Amino acid sequence: MDVSQKRRVARLKRQARVRKKIRGTTECPRLSVFRSAKHIYAQIIEDVTGTTLVAASTLGKEVDLAGSGNIAAAKAVGSSIAKKALDKNITNVVFDRNGFLYQGRIQALADAARETGLKL
DSSP: OOHHHHHHHHHHHHHHHHHTTOOOOSSSOEEEEEEOSSOEEEEEEETTTTEEEEEEETTSTTOOOSOSSSHHHHHHHHHHHHHHHHHTTOOBOEEEOTTOOSSTHHHHHHHHHHHHTOBO
16 A cells, blocks of 8 residues: 555544544534545534535635635635524534544634634
8 A cells, every 4th residue: 555545544544433423413413524635625414314404615606715725715614614504503513523633724624613603
């Protein structure tokens, strides 16, 4: 295995370990974040029915930025998903970093969602 495959396998192991403990209920759905090299995606999921309640990403029209793979874009996605969630009366969520380390863009997205009014 090369280095990128090892990193991917390690992230999937972290994801499975965290996912065993975190479940999104109707009262407190799960805010899942995915980070790629160019974009960042966030969605609020209710695991009981397996439905996505709210989604936002750097590909969406509500996030209008020049660069999409940086911390400013992550902050914009975090505030966007928090606004959409508050519009649907979702105030409490459990944060799922999806196996990524809690730093950089992941942390910026979570902090922006908190500042907008979402309780993580």
